[in-house]
Amino acid sequence: MHAAQPRTPVTGPEPAFSIHTAGRWSSKRRDFMRVLGAGAGLAALGQLAGCGGGDGGGVAFAATIPTAADALRIRLLQDEAFWTQVQGMFVLNPAKTFMNIGTAGSMPKLVLDLFDEENRAKARESASGYTDLMDQRKALAPAFGVDPDELALSANTSSGMCHAILGLDWKSGDVVVTTNHEHGGGDTPLRIAQARHGIEVSRVxxxxxxxxxxxxxANLFEQRILELRNAGKRVRAMMWSSPTYKTGTMLPIEELMAVVRKYELISIVDGAHLPGMMHYDYARLGMDFMSGAGHKWQCGPGSTGIxxxxxxxxxxxxxxxxxxxYPVHTSSFAKPMERSTNETASFDIAAxxxxxxxxxxxLWNGLVKAGQLWDQIGRKKIETYDLTLASYLKERIAEKWGVDRLYSPKDDPRLLSAITSFNPFVNPADVTNKEKSASFVARLMSDHAPGFLIRNVDVPVIGSEARHWVVRVSTHLWADAADIDRLVDAMWATSRAMA
Ligand SMILES: Cc1ncc(COP(=O)(O)O)c(C=O)c1O
Known part of the structure; x- marks a missing residue:
């Protein structure tokens, strides 16, 4: 059986890798045929091929209704040759299956090569590091929909959140409305501003x-803002994670920005997981700050952020x-700091x-290289793949464990990310058992070959005194449908072994 050509070609100036995959297709092609042979998905295949630009259009398929999981699996397999090629870009240890990208990404070979070469050249030439990083900002900014003066390079998400929050001119009594699912990376500067400036933090x-x-x-935030205002409080800002690191819920930026505009607030988004996962146009979204990681889904070097x-x-x-x-961590401070009141920047704040x-x-050239690879593969294509893979996992969990075991949403497309949290335990009450949850994560690695790298996370749940220790899976472009199938089987077996 010969490889199908990828449906969407690699775009960009120079292909970074070959897209010819003949000879690597057959086993998974058989898998594809197995799904079709099971009677699932023919109607959906027609639909999906149509919307994916495939070659199935016009064929009159039998009206067999596939399960949602089958339909997603077929969609993933349609482009499998392409993603197999993308998987070849990485040096990941084959003894493990890496599904904790929400914590750490992995530099592709081409990034490693450049990083290595540049480190050696810098050492050879004892090169200076005094720069405004304009070239790197210029190279990265278009993919995020902004100008170079609007894209700053930070050490990571936490560093970006410190720049954003600690630089604002807080007044005692200012209220920031945020959530009870925030990460320490954004929460810490909020707590510093509480201690230092006397701000108040109100959590939905x-x-x-x-x-x-x-x-x-939008209702949740708006209701809280109105309550605070009615109590005479001065609500000054909203801060939230899109998505949260606990349940992977993509707090809907457009909806929340409508609340920000209505109540004239400062907007701060902890977008640790956005760069490299979601293809967002930040000029259109319009938040004051979005802090994201360069080292997670964007797969740049460690200690990089946007x-x-x-x-x-x-x-x-x-x-x-x-x-x-005001800048809080800089060697570039040019007064006056008057902010623009029109469509022209008054100074280069990103510098x-x-x-x-x-x-x-x-470091920064490595991040640029990773960004260029993402542009070549196609950022929208990556987003679609990541979300489809996660949706497939969610549907498989819902089929096997029941939908109520999911802590991540699956049905509203505006809430989706590539992070999935759920309760795998036979006795659902065990989800409050921190040790059992940690042991489940450890056994996913030790009891399976290759082992799975996932994590657990504590979630405050409305109506529950105890925190829930759910397991969290985050899959990226080196995982495929077969990996998800293996993971689901492994999690099922481990949950039964630990019953
Ligand atoms: C939502 C969120 N914010 C902030 C961070 C901190 O990220 P970084 O290590 O890039 O500072 C994380 C890390 O996982 C996160 O998930």
Whole structure:
């Protein structure tokens, strides 16, 4: 059986890798035929091939209704040759299956080669690191929909959140409305601002599971803002994670930005997982700050992050005035710091965030290289693949364990990310057992070959005194449908062995 050509060609100036995969297709092709042979998915295949630009259009398929999982599996297999080629870009240890990308990504070979070469050249030439990183910002900014003065380079998400939050001119009594599912990376600077400036932090309690809709979030925040205002409080900002690291719920940025505009608030998004996973246009979204990692889904070097900072007024996205802000960690401070009141930037705010003394250029060139590879593969294509893979996992979990075991939403597309959290235990009450949850994660690695690298995470759940220790799986472009099948079987077996 010969390889099908990928349906979407690699775009960009120079292909980074060959897309010819003849000879690597057959076993999975048989798998594909097995799914079809089981009678599942023919109707959906027609539909999916149509919307995916495939070659199935016009064929009159039998009207067999596939399960949602079957339909997603077929969609993943349609482009499998392409993704097998992408998997070949990485040096991941074959003895493990890496499904904790929410914690750490992995540099592709081409990034490693460049990083290595540049480190050696820097050492050979004793090269200076004094730069405004403009070339690197120029190279990265278009993929995020912004200008180079709006894309700052930070050490990671936590560093970006510190730049954003600690740079604002807080007044005692200012209230920030946030959630009870925030990561320490964003929570820590909030707590510093509480201690230092006397701000107040008001947390909405987030729902978990599939029975939720994007509109719930706007209501949740708006209701809290109104309560606070009625109590005479001065609500000044909203801060939230999209997605949260606990349940992978993509708090809907567009819906929440409508609340931000309505109540004239400063907007801060902990977007640790956004760069490299989701293809967002930040100029259109219009938040004041979005702090993301370069080292997670974007697969750049460690200690790299991307902080998007609103630095000009784009009326359609966000007509609110730019908030007063001072750099807190910089060697570039040019007064006056007057912020722009129109569509032209008044100064290069991203330089003030990015530059603090001598910089290690190979890091940033490595991040640029990773960004270029993502552009070549296609950022939307990566987003679609990551979300499809996660949706497939969610459907398989729902089939085997029941949908109520999911802590991540699966049915509202606006809430989806590539992070999946759920309760795998035979006795559902065991989800509050921290040790059992840690042991489940350890056994996923030790009891299977190759073992699976996943993690657990504590989730505050409305109505539960104890935190729930769910397991969290985050899959990226080196995993495929067969990996998900193996993972589901392994998690099922381990949960039974631990009953
Ligand atoms: C939502 C969220 N925010 C912040 C962080 C911290 O990320 P970093 O290591 O890039 O600072 C993480 C890490 O997992 C996260 O999930």
């Amino acid at each position: 309690e987030l729902p978990v599971g599939n029975a939720q809709r994007a509109s719930d979030y 902080l998007i900072v609103r630095n000009k007024i784009r009326t359609a996205a966000n007509p609110l005035p730019l908030p007063k802000w 003030q965030v990015s530059v603090c003394g001598s910089m290690h250029l190979p």
